[in-house]
Amino acid sequence: MNVKIITDSACDLPQNIIEQYNIDVLPIVVFMNDKEYKDSVDIQPKELMTYMREGGMTKTAQVTYENIDKMLRQYVSDGIPCIYIAFSSELSGTYQTAKLVEQDIKDEFPDYDLTVIDSKSASLGFGLMVYLIAELAEKGASKDELIEKINYYKQHIEHIFTVENLEYLYRGGRVSKTAAVVGSVLNIKPILHVDDGKLIPIERARGRKKSLSRMIDIIGERSDSSISDQVIGISHGDDLKAALWVKEKIEATYGAKEFIIRDVGCAIGAHSGPGTLAIFFIGKA
Structure with a gap:
């Protein structure tokens, strides 16, 4: 590989892809009962979901300056070009901290080829970007080509998702208390997407099944004929049954054949909660 790809655990990539493409992943910190865990290192998604279902409170912390600095500096002495693709x-x-590290390393080693990029993405939308870029890097793409492709994906990777319980988004400041209470009483499920790195509500549906069905319709509205040849990402908050149902519907509706299905990682799941279901794909050019 001509360029080293580095990222953080908010990308939610499966371990087999991380290992296959030798991607370095910096873990985001998750707190449960004020005890610190490293995402997907000290704690796994199912453990977190169980804790949250039992009423446990969670929060997260960005990757530290020290950990980013340690990760990046190991490639300086060998002169290996690096791209760190960071959580939105x-x-x-995390991105802002990584930029500080980048500047400090470049001040010390002006000729070192290091680039930190804001993915403007989250979860498997972020992961899909990292995966596709790592695949290109392994095939010998130049750094300039990789950066150009990252910028394309930032504009075109779609994140369509819903949550089972609005309370978790309320705790994270993503919806109001009123919306959370009304949504719970009326069984309203929001459908959200990511726009320029921010979570944006786009629609509401009454009930889980309707929200999932509407998400599948949105794929057709936001994609083109290439959807059948794409890798589709599906992440879930400990609800594999729903994820597999969505996969079958996407296969039947759009002819897609390749999927990455994974639990929502702890860094994302700590804010979205159990029952989260998200679909990721490349939208219209």
Whole structure:
């Protein structure tokens, strides 16, 4: 590989892809009962979902300056060009911290080829970007080609998702208390997407089944004929049954054949909660 790809655990990539493409992943910190865990290192998604279902409170913390610095500096002495693709700056401070590290390393080693990029993405939308870029890097794409492709994906990877319980989004400041209470009473399920790195509600549906069906319709509205040849990402908050149902509907409706299905990672799941269901794909050019 000509370029080293580095990212953080908010990308929610499966371990087999991380290992296959030798991607370095910096873990975001998750707190439960004020005890600190490293996402997907010290704690796994199912453990977190169980804790949240039992009423446990969670919060997260960005990757530290020290950990980012340690990760990036190991490639400086060998002169290996690096791209660090970071969790959306609208949802975490990790990108801003990584930019500080980048500047400090470049001040010390002006000729070192290091680029930190804001993915403007989250969960498997972010992961899909990292996966596709790592695949291109392994095939020998130049750094300029990789950066150009990242910028394309930032504009075109769609994140369509819903949550089972609005309370978790309320705790994270994503919806108002009134919306959370009314949604719970009326069984309203929001459908959201990511726009320029921010979570944006786009529709509401009455009930889980209707929200999932509407999400599948939205794929057709936001994609073109290439959807059948794409890798589709599906992430879920400990609800594999729903994820597999969505996969079958996408296969039947759009002819897609390749999927990445994974639990929502702890860094994302700590804010979205159990029952989250998200679909990721490349939208219209």
